[in-house]
Amino acid sequence: MFGKTSAKNQPSDNLTMIIGTYTGNGSKGIYTYRFNQNTGKSTPLSSTEVANPSYLTPSKDGKFVYAVSEMPDSTAALTAYTLDKSTGQLTQLNRQLTHGEDPCYVSTNGKIVLTANYTGGSMSIFSLSKDGSLNPVVKQFHGHLGGPDTTRQNTPHIHCTLFSPDGKYVFATDFSADQILRFTLTDGQIISPYGTPIPINADSGPRHLIFSSDGKFAYLVSELSGNVTAFRYKDGNLIRFQVITADEHHARGSADIHISPDGKFLYASNRLKNDGVAIFSRDKITGKLTLAGYQNTGIHPRNFNITPNGKYLLVACRDSDEIQVYLRDPHTGQLTDTRQDISLSKPVCIKFVE
Numbered sequence: 001m002f003g004k005t006s007a008k009n010q011p012s013d014n015l016t017m018i019i020g021t022y023t024g025n026g027s028k029g030i031y032t033y034r035f036n037q038n039t040g041k042s043t044p045l046s047s048t049e050v051a052n053p054s055y056l057t058p059s060k061d062g063k064f065v066y067a068v069s070e071m072p073d074s075t076a077a078l079t080a081y082t083l084d085k086s087t088g089q090l091t092q093l094n095r096q097l098t099h100g101e102d103p104c105y106v107s108t109n110g111k112i113v114l115t116a117n118y119t120g121g122s123m124s125i126f127s128l129s130k131d132g133s134l135n136p137v138v139k140q141f142h143g144h145l146g147g148p149d150t151t152r153q154n155t156p157h158i159h160c161t162l163f164s165p166d167g168k169y170v171f172a173t174d175f176s177a178d179q180i181l182r183f184t185l186t187d188g189q190i191i192s193p194y195g196t197p198i199p200i201n202a203d204s205g206p207r208h209l210i211f212s213s214d215g216k217f218a219y220l221v222s223e224l225s226g227n228v229t230a231f232r233y234k235d236g237n238l239i240r241f242q243v244i245t246a247d248e249h250h251a252r253g254s255a256d257i258h259i260s261p262d263g264k265f266l267y268a269s270n271r272l273k274n275d276g277v278a279i280f281s282r283d284k285i286t287g288k289l290t291l292a293g294y295q296n297t298g299i300h301p302r303n304f305n306i307t308p309n310g311k312y313l314l315v316a317c318r319d320s321d322e323i324q325v326y327l328r329d330p331h332t333g334q335l336t337d338t339r340q341d342i343s344l345s346k347p348v349c350i351k352f353v354e
Contacts, residue, residue, distance in 0.1 A: 012354060013038040015307065016045070016085045018065060019342075020053040020349030022318065027345040029053050030067060032088030035314075035352070037307040040325050040338050045088025050079060055303075055349045057106050058083065062353040064132040065090060066113050068103035076101050078115055078126065080134045085353055093133040098124045099140065105160050105208075111188040112138075114161035116172065121156030123172050123181075125191055139191060144177035148203050149224060152176075152252070159207045159223075165215035169194065169236045173206040173220070180206060180220070182236060198238050200229060208257050217287035221257040221268045226250055228257065228268055228280070230287055244289050246270060246278040256303045261310040265292070265333035269301040269315070277304065277315065279333050295335040298322055305350040312338075316347040323347050 017035040021027040029050035034043040056067035065081045076098045081090040100120025107114050113126040113134065121143040127135045147153030157175035163185070164171065170183040170191055179197035186192070200206050205224030211217070211233065218238055220229040226247025231238035246268040247254050253272035259265070259282065266280040266289055276296040280289040298317030306313050306328070313326045313335055323342040326335035 016062070016083070016088055016353040017042065018056060018058065018083075018351045018353065019316070019323070019344065019347050020056045020067060021344065022052055022054060022070075022346035022348055023050075024052075025345050030056065030065075030090060031344060032090065033342070034088070035307070037309050037311055040312050040327065040340050042325075042340070042342050046090065048081070048090045048092075051075075053079075053349070055103075055105050056351060057108060058351055058353050059108060059132065060110060064093075066106050066108055066134075068098070068106050068115055070102050070104055070118075072101050072119055074101075076103050076117065076120070078103065078106060078113065078124075078134060080132055082132065083353065093131065096126060096134045096136050099137050100124055107161055107163060109163045109167065109185075109188055112191075114163075114170065116158040116161045118157050118159055118175075119155070121158060121176070123158050123161050127189060141172070141181070141183070141191075141193070143172075143174045143181070144179075146177040146179075147175075147205065149205070152205060152224060153178075160209050162209050162211075164233070164236070165211045166235070171209055171238075173209055175205050175207065175223070178202050178204045178206065180209065180238065184236070194236060201225060201227070201243065204229075205252075207254065210257055210259060212259060212287065213261070213263055219257055219259070219266060219289075221246060221254050223254050224252045226252065226254045226270065228266070228289065230289060232287065242288055244280070244291065247274075249273040255301065258304065258306055260306055260328065260333070261308060262330065264330075267304065267306075267313065269297075269304055271300045271302065275299055275301055275317075277301065277313070277335065279335070281333060292333050295326065298324055302348045303350060305352065308352060308354060314350050316350050318346050318348050321345050321347070323350065
C-alpha cells in the first residue's frame with residue numbers, strides 16, 4: 001500500500017506527538033511521545049503537570065506549545081511552553097488567565113494567540129513576546145444566543161477560533177447562535193469585527209472549522225445536527241454549497257474534523273451513540289463530499305489527527321482511556337485498527353511536530 005521509505009526520508013518518520021488530557025482521574029496533564037509515522041509505533045518521552053490541558057497547539061516552527069487549562073472558573077488559563085523536539089520536554093515560559101471559563105481551543109499565527117472559551121462564551125486574544133511568551137489578554141469578543149436548543153444553547157458558547165489560510169481573517173464558531181463570526185486581521189495582530197456573521201442551519205451547534213490545504217474550501221462540523229457544511233472560501237467570505245450528514249444516529253455529539261494530507265478524504269468524529277469516525281471522499285476540484293464509510297472506535301472520540309504523511313489516523317478516545325492507531329488506505333480512505341493502542345487517562349487532543 002505504501003512504498004518503502006528511502007533512507008534520506010528516515011528522519012522525518014519520527015514525529016514528536018503531544019497529547020492533551022483531562023486531569024483528575026490519573027492523568028498529570030500533557031504527555032509527549034515519539035511516534036513513527038512509517039510503522040505506527042509510539043514511545044513515551046515526557047510528561048508535564050498542568051490542569052485539564054484539553055486542547056493545545058504547537059507554533060509553526062515547533063519551538064513553542066500553547067495549551068489551555070479548561071477550568072470552569074476564574075482559574076481558566078493559557079500556558080506557553082518551549083518544546084525540545086529531541087526529548088519531548090516542555091518547559092513553561094509563562095501562564096495567563098483567559099478571563100473566560102472552559103477554554104477548549106487555541107490557535108496561533110506566530111504573532112497572536114486565540115482561545116475559544118466555551119462556557120465563557122468568548123474569544124480571548126493574547127499578543128506574543130519575541131521569546132514566545134504570552135502577554136495578558138489584549139482584547140475579547142463575545143458570542144451570542146439564538147439557537148433553539150434551550151439546554152445546549154441557553155448561554156453563549158465559542159468553540160473554535162481559526163485563522164484563514166490567507167492570513168487576513170479570523171473565524172469563530174458561535175455555537176449557541178448557529179453562526180460563524182468573522183473578523184479582519186491587520187498586520188497579523190489587530191482583530192476587528194468584519195461584516196455580518198455567516199448563518200448555519202438552526203439547531204446545528206457549529207463546533208470545529210477547517211480549511212483545505214489550497215485555501216479554496218472550508219468545512220464545518222456541527223455538534224448538535226451532526227452535519228458537515230462545505231463552503232467555498234474567498235477573501236473573508238464563506239459560501240455554502242453542501243450540507244451532508246456525518247452522524248446518522250443524531251446523537252448530538254459530533255466533535256472533530258480533518259482532511260487527509262492528500263486532500264482526497266475528510267473525516268468527522270461522533271460521540272454519545274455509535275461512537276466513531278465518518279469517512280467522506282472529497283473531490284479536490286469542486287470540494288464536494290460523498291459518504292465513503294464509517295469506522296467505529298473506542299468511547300467518546302472527542303479528537304483525532306492524521307499523521308503528516310497520511311498513513312495513520314489516531315483517535316483520542318476519552319472514556320476508553322486510550323488512543324487508537326488506525327492505518328489509512330490512501331485509495332479508499334478506509335481505516336484499519338493496528339492494535340497499537342496508547343493507554344492514557346482521558347486523552348482529548350493529539351498534535352504532531354515534525
